[in-house]
Amino acid sequence: MLLDLIAARRVVFVGGKGGTGKTSIAAALALGRAGAGARVLLVSTDPAHNLGHLWDRPVGDAPVRLAAPGAPRGRAGAAGYVDGLEIDPEHTVEQHLSAVAATMRRLLPERMHAPAARHLELARQAPGTHESAVLERIAEAVELGAEAYDLVVFDTAPSGHTLRLLTLPEQLTSWTETLLANRDRSERFGAAVRGLGGGAETDRDAELRRMLVRRRNRFSRLREAVTDREQTGFVVVLTAEPLPVAETVEVYGKLTGLGVDVAALVANRRSPADAGELLARRRRQEDGHLVRLRRQIPDVPLLDVPLLPGDLVGAEALARLAGRLGASSPGDSG
Ligand SMILES: Nc1ncnc2c1ncn2[C@@H]1O[C@H](COP(=O)(O)OP(=O)(O)O)[C@@H](O)[C@H]1O
Ligand SMILES: [Mg+2]
Structure with missing residues (x-):
């Protein structure tokens, strides 16, 4: 499952096409790892920030505590937490200049x-x-992460932009x-x-x-x-539709070319098969797209995250999402 896949990493970039669920998945990953006792820094590099909206509290240019799920059972002393930070490029440019x-x-x-x-x-x-x-x-956040956190999760801007940054x-x-x-x-x-x-x-x-x-x-x-495959992984979030699938294949090729390890693909907002004919049909259509994705990227774990009811806002909703970072896709071989 996704949380296990990234458990050994120190830096995780969450990327993918806009609107597929990058911010939600990045936040849920951060919360999930914190729940297992990790000190996590969640960093938004997307100019269209929405960590603050998602966590329902102000987030700015310096880290603020977003959640402290506490020590997991049976692991006294290891109290995990999530700190959040939104990189403000304008402010950074001003300061720098x-x-x-x-x-x-x-x-x-x-x-x-x-x-x-x-x-x-x-x-x-x-x-x-x-x-x-x-x-x-980003360099600063990675350095801060190495000193004071167990994991840095980057909620990145839509794919093209992030790849440009990584190059x-x-x-x-x-x-x-x-x-x-x-x-x-x-x-x-x-x-x-x-x-x-x-x-x-x-x-x-x-x-x-x-x-x-x-x-x-x-x-x-x-x-x-970024190219240390043991420490750093990229998680590509997509929805099982033609454009996000095409973009995922493209991003995967570019990241691999840059020497960046793609740790997992996440097919987010999967339609349920058992909630009426319309959604069942959507589900079958999505399966088809994911099978095509599998053919082009056969050996990266592909995980399903179901479409959840209700608004994904606040720590409780994110904890529910973190709890769903498990099921693997029918198109997945491993
Ligand atoms: N698994 C899910 N189930 C239901 N809604 C979701 C799920 N994942 C994301 N969403 C919703 O989809 C929208 C886009 O998600 P967001 O994380 O902001 O995407 P991105 O950061 O890629 O633009 C948000 O309204 C979010 O609440
Ligand atoms: Mg976002």
Whole structure:
């Protein structure tokens, strides 16, 4: 069952097409693991946040306690809990840019302040700024998870966006690499132009260089963590319909290509076979789609989660959903 499949992981990404149930499944997984005694950090990276709505309490840019199911029976001392956090990209970009601006003002001579400020203003609008800010926060959450939690569950944005993020560490690393190379050139250039080249200039260069190296190291650590198949797994949520199935196959191919382990596929909101003819017919149609999915992805566990009655809001409803992260699909071989 899904909870067992991820029990040994430290980082789980929950992804898939929009509206299939990523946020609900991510929250239920977090709650399920917390119920087994794990300290869980649940992180939303979807700009359309809804952790707060789902847990019926305000969730923001810093972790807040969402649930503390307590110690499981027979395991005294291990009291699990779920903390939640919604990454706010705008806020992150602002914070990041103002930190960089402060460093630039400190490090650059006065006459460079205006061009530097213009440069930063452009950077705010540049493609990739947003993503790299989110990625930096994802890296931070993985680091925080390694220190203070047993598991980090990411409720991600719809598939395409997340895949772009997961490929970014490499792009950003080489981008940092390029900057470092430019820096190397300009250090020599600067030293030549300055002639006497005061000691202070050299210190500034060294500090800029350290900043870039820190960033590079952080992204390469993230890349290592994400592709560590023992520690990190991706759960793809879908509904048993043509488009989500097609997207799942595509996402699976891309993740596998990136070296990311797909731990499980979750067919969510499965129609019941025994609740009238309409739903029974839907059920048969869904079975057909899942059999096709199975043919294309034969060896990843495929799990069913039934369509539940009522609104999925609040810890009690989520606990009910967590209790259903068990049954395996008829299309599933293992
Ligand atoms: N197993 C389920 N049974 C019934 N409703 C569900 C189930 N899973 C999700 N939902 C509902 O489906 C809608 C979309 O779920 P959500 O988790 O927000 O999807 P996503 O995060 O992928 O956009 C929500 O209204 C949610 O309550
Ligand atoms: Mg969502």
